Amino acid sequence: MTLTRRHFLTTTMAFTAVSFLAGHALADTSSIYAEDGVALGGTDVVAYFTQGQPVAGSAEITQEWQGVTWRFASADNKAAFAADPSRYAxxxxxxxxxxxxxxxxxxxxxxxxxxxxxxxxxxxxxxxxxxxxxxxxxxxxxxxxxxxxxxx
Structure with a gap:
């Protein structure tokens, strides 16, 4: 098979697009360490700031962010996290x-x-x-x- 310039450009553009999208899809989860898709083993990150200690989050009060599940001990903590996740993460x-x-x-x-x-x-x-x-x-x-x- 002869590779034409058009075929080469189309293939190159497709490969670049797929690589770019795959890299961005992975970027959401590659920087957050989570076992079984749950951040911090289910510990409520907001509680560190509000209670001054690690507190177990509930499997019923969760928020998805950066490709992982974050658990919270209360709806208020979930709302605080949802409003500004990078402040608490x-x-x-x-x-x-x-x-x-x-x-x-x-x-x-x-x-x-x-x-x-x-x-x-x-x-x-x-x-x-x-x-x-x-x-x-x-x-x-x-x-x-x-x-x-x-x-x-």
């Missing part, structure tokens, strides 16, 4: 802030958390969080620099 897609500062990703536990400058940061464990807390501004700066390449 953990930094670095819920991956460990310490790990991201080191250039890799790791899962987190709801108990290892801290709010800094009105942003939620999670860590792999309480022990890792203690290491992260030794230089929070430096760790956040390093993680912010590393995150764009890790989220893809």
């Amino acid at each position: 953990p930094q670095y897609g819920r991956y460990c802030a310490y790990a991201v500062s080191e250039g890799y990703t790791a899962s987190t536990t709801p108990e290892a958390w801290r709010i800094v400058d009105d942003k939620l940061y999670l860590n792999y464990s309480i022990g890792v969080q203690q290491r992260w807390a030794q230089d929070i501004p430096g760790r956040i700066a390093a993680a912010d620099a590393n995150w764009p390449s890790l989220r893809e």
